[in-house]
Amino acid sequence: MALLPAVVAVVQLGRIHPDEVYQALEPAWWRVHGYGVLAWEWRDGIRNWAVPGVLAGFLKLASWLGITDPQGYRAVTALPQLALHAWSLWAVYRFAARRAGSAGGWLAVLLVGLYGPVVVFAGRTLSESFSTSFLLVAMEALDRREREVRAGLVGGAALGLAVVTRYPSAIFVLAALLWLLAMRRWRMFLFTCLGGLVVAVGLGLLDHLTWGSPFHSFIAYVRFNVLSGDAAARFGADPPRFYLMPLLSAVPAWAWCAVPLALVAAKRKWAVSLPLACATLYLAALLKTAHKEERFLYPALVLAVLAAAPLVAAFITTQARRELRWGLSVMALGVGAASAFYFPPFDLRGDEFRAIVASTRREGATGVLIVAEGLWGAGGFFYLGKEIPWLTCDWPRDEAFQVAMRERRFNRVVTIDDRTLPELEAAGFRTVERFGRQSLLVRD
Incomplete structure (x- = not known):
């Protein structure tokens, strides 16, 4: 299942957004070969070198192996992202299996792994793609009730890496910490902060080595995109209704079906899940942000689907008739995969x-x-x-x-x-x- 987005990205090539090339692949190429097109962010220090640095290592590996065809070394650079996506899908299984059993967990993996936007995005070298995979890992780790020390450290580190790969994901960190406090999970909260702190120290050191001062890229990013209003002035501003059609077209029908199932589950005192809480707070922040793009929705969409998948999977796998179970599963998977035709809504080149x-x-x-x-x-x-x-x-x-x-x-x-x-x-x-x-x- 994890191979599918990687194969799509490598065989199809193209790009969802210029950032896929000029914020990841091209800086990595420049790092290895000493020439390339560096966008303004890499002159002003508004990005960190974590992702391009990892990709540069795999580009160097491709060079050592004698792979000179662009499609060939693009496949080599897909390897770390493939591993990350596989990890995130395993997290989906663990998260869903706690609620829907083993069969429901595997169905949830199919529902998330074959969800159209995941197939399109998860193999792409976009910050949203890397960050969302780390968020899935974090959601599962922080959902655990056993071995909370290890779970908190893993969840906190995954949240930290989600921010390193995409700074707006700091909103998810805030949402996750508030959720842990609301659930009174003090021990998990403490070790989540500790795991995130380790990653933060690593980011500060990386920026010090590459930009000359700790957290240079994060501070520059916040100044440009949040405090100054330069992002909206340069790239445009839109009203909240900008996200209406992408949301309606990208959320699969089976995910909407989870709403009544969740209301029924609420009577059994099921708490609001962590991914749903995080997706909701992040979406509220997006609606308030002036500069808007469809791709910004991707993390919220995937976390919302993660929250819905166990409910739908449990409903399907507990049906008595085998024909009904198979029919509902195929229908849900088909509807979810069809979302790829509407999100993102532009030419991939x-x-x-x-x-x-x-x-x-x-x-x-x-x-x-x-x-x-x-x-x-x-x-x-x-x-x-x-x-x-x-x-x-x-x-x-x-x-x-x-x-x-x-x-x-x-x-x-x-x-x-x-x-x-x-x-x-x-x-x-x-x-x-x-x-x-x-x-x-x-x-x-």
Whole structure:
């Protein structure tokens, strides 16, 4: 089950958001090879080097193994995330099995693991993807009633790593600690704080070594995104209704069915679960935040699904008729998987990225022009795999297009729907391969 998102990400390529490339893969490439496109966050110190550092280690491993194909070393960089996702799914099983038994636990793993947004996001190098996997581990650990010292340390460390990989996940830490206090789980609260403190010390040391002062990236992030209002000014602000349609389209019908089941369970004095409490508080914070993006919802969606899965799984697995159990299971899994068609609601650029990778696989590539794409939409040097010049443009009148036509070192072009094809052919390019709507052109 954990393999599925990794295989989808590596085979499909593309990206959900530019951050998938320029906040993870490209900095890792720069770390290993000494060149690459570093976004402004890496100049201003608004990010920490934890995730790019780990990915850089696996990129170095790929280099030692002689893997030079971009899709090949992308697969190698998927290994740590694959392991993390497998850990999170095991946590889902343990969390659900406490409430729905072993059969219900395995069904819950299917419900969460085949949930459309999880299939799309969990293999992607987005901060939301890494952080959510750590949050699933934390939710299960803090839910335990046995061996609370170990559970608290694991849960606190997982919460800390969720924040290291994505700073807005600090809201989940606050929510989890408030939940523990409300449940009067003082011992768990204490060791959760201790586990998180260890990770915090590690983050402070990492920032000191890379940015020159402890917690430099966290402070810079809070200043930019929370205190100054610069994030909304630069990237735009939206009203709370921005999240209405993504929520309605991304939450599967079986999760809504958990609401009446939860009301029935409440009569048996079942407390509000930790993941539901965390998802609710985080969603409230998102609605109040000016800058909004659909991907920000992902952690809340997965935790809400985690809260709902045991209830639905218990209901299904306790049905007397086998045909009914199988029918309801297949229906729930199908509805959950279908959510992938609506969230995220934009083009992943899979064909374009596969064409970019193919552009440098052919011998003799010395320069690449990408038509109908901007700098932050392209795959960077990570997907080119070579230290060669590359440009992006929209139309023949653009300066980048004119430069690429004049300079013979630009001998590869990736374009969509044959845009600028007459001008490219006039400059000596010919189409050699197609990837859906994308075309790869070369010239001698």
